Amino acid sequence: MRSEIFFRPAPHWVGDVIPFSDGKRLSLYYLYERRTQPKPGTPWALTTTTDLVHYEDRGIVLPSGGPQAEDHNAYTGSIVQDDEGLHHLFYTASNPERLAADGRPLQLVSHATSLDGEHWDKHPEDTFGAPAGYDPADWRDPFVYRLPGEDQWSMILAARHAQGADRRRGVVARLTSHDLRRWRVEAPLWDPRRFVTQECPEVFRIGQWWYLVYSEFTDRFVTRYRMSRSPHGPWTAPAHDTLDGRGFYAAKSADLHGRRLFFGWIASRSGASDDGPWLWAGTMACLEASQNEDGSLSMSIPTEVLEAYGAPVAATSPTAAVGSREAYGATVLTDVLPDDVAVGVDLSWEPGTRETGLLIRTDAEGETGYIVRLEPVHNRLVLDRWPRRTAGAEQWHLAGDIPHVIELERPIDLSAGRAHIDLIMSHELLQCCVDTRVCLSTSVYDHPSGRLGLFSLDGATTLAGLSIRTRT
Incomplete structure (x- = not known):
């Protein structure tokens, strides 16, 4: 097995991840994206792990059906195991040449079975499309589960009503089955009339709460969740209903040893540039x-991942205090760091402080690079950079109206006046977590190396603890 915190089948890419747990290991199926032309069909590939650090790449396990097949593209789905131990894989089948009445590709639900979870037999006779009242070009991402005490299976899908306002027709459709082959349409699980659709839906329980997780691209490109005391709803939103920002998409989860672990892809950007458009697929x-006590979810970087960085790197300034009530202050804490490190810091700031945080891959003056910024006045975590994209040669062409990477903004309560930050910088990948509850993940390209610094604006910030570690 390869030791790698972030998995990618280089030179190719990871699309939507479909986690499956047998209680001992995680089988992480994923959509295999090649980015070649002409576009090949999309297959499922597989990597496995037992410790979230070492991954074994098993290659393609569910191939494309080919250019003429209904499953030329085998898109997102789910896997369950029946009472006899047989694995059932449900996936989205689509072919760009097979069109609905509106000219978009049909989306169908297809079925395959396996004894070992790696060698699959497809059952095209079980394939079915959207029933009356649903859009036949939006009938995807089947998630199958069975509720405690029930002998029937449920399937939910990312679907759309056939009629209605175009951007508010999204519905989480629901079907039931006793044999995992014949499915009966039931009332929708959730019908918010808010999004174009709710992609990659899943349902699970922790304690007395049920969760419905989905990804959407209508209001924001983000993975969200809803909560209920019942697996049938009603589904309500917590105060902060996102798992991460724009950079971590299509996240789905599995239970391993009583832990709920989410896997998604950190999106890559066109041209390997901070200004490049976001691309579909990236790195797992x-x-x-x-x-939390109120049932809401906190997100964090798993302990195993942080502990994989076990070799200390000395800091030139392990403690520091910067800033004042009327000025900006900053200091550079290290020499140039390796390009794969984990950083842990403890910060505290005086009341009224407007901004504080870390300078990432910065220069010796603490001027260029990335800024992981806590804004107590706005109760948010953001990522900024300097220089920003400039609109021209004039002094005022500094993109001052784009104060940070807007789509990565994360809400967080900073009223305590202190925070612990865990940060991983691994080549172009950046993951940041504050107080083991709010995360920000993304790709960064334009500053591949540099130093670590501390800054504060309109108030003093104290750095009380600092650790910097590389992989062992």
Whole structure:
């Protein structure tokens, strides 16, 4: 097995991840994205792990059906194991040449079975499309589960009503089956009339709470969740309903030893540039969910991932205090760091401080690079950079109206006046977690190396603890 915190089948990419746990290891199926032209069909590939650090790449396990097949593209789905031990894989089958009435590719639900979870037999006779009242071009991402005490299976899908406002027709459709082959349409699980659709839906329980997790691209490109005391709803939103920001998409989860682990892809950007458009697919990453007292979820970087960085790197300034009530202050804490490190810091700031945080891959003056910024006045975590994209040659062409990477903004309560930050910088990948509850993941390209610094604006910030470690 290869030791790698973030998995990618280089030179190719990870699309939507479909986690499956047998209680001992995680089988992480994923959509295999090649980015070649002409576009090949999309297959499922597989990597496995027992410790979130070492991954064994098993290659393609569910191939594309080919250019003429209904499953030329085998898109997202789920896997369950029946009472006899047989694995059932449900996936989205689509072919760009097979079109619905509106000219978009049909989406169908297809079925395959396996004794070992790696060698699959497809059952095209079980394939079915959207029933009357649903859009036949939005019938995807089947998630199958069985509720405690029930002998029937449920399937939920990312679907759309056939009629209605175009951007508010998204519905989480629901079907039931006793044999995992014949499915009956039931009332929708959730019908918010808010999004174009809710992609990659899943349902699970922690304690007395049920969770419905989904990804959407209508209001924001983000993975969200809803909560209920019942697996049938009603589904309500917590105060902060996102798992991460724009950079961590299509996250789905599995239970391993009583832990809820989410796997998604950190999106890559066109041209390997901070200004490049976001691309579909990227590098696999993991976040762990924990339940708060009110049932809401906190997200963190798993302990195993942080502990994989076990070789200390000396800091030139392990403690520091910067800033004042009327000025900006900053200091550079280290020499140039390796390009794969984990950083842990403890910060505290005086009341009224407007901004504080870390300078990442910065220069010797603490001017260029990335900024992981806590904004107590706005109760948010953001990522900024300097220089920003400039619109021209004039002094005022500094993108001052784009104060940070807007799509990565994360809400967080900073009223305590202190925070612990865990940060991983691994080549172009950046993961940041504050107080093991709020995470920000993304790709960064334009500053591949540099130093670590501390800054504060309109108030003093004290650095009380600092650790910097590389992989062992």
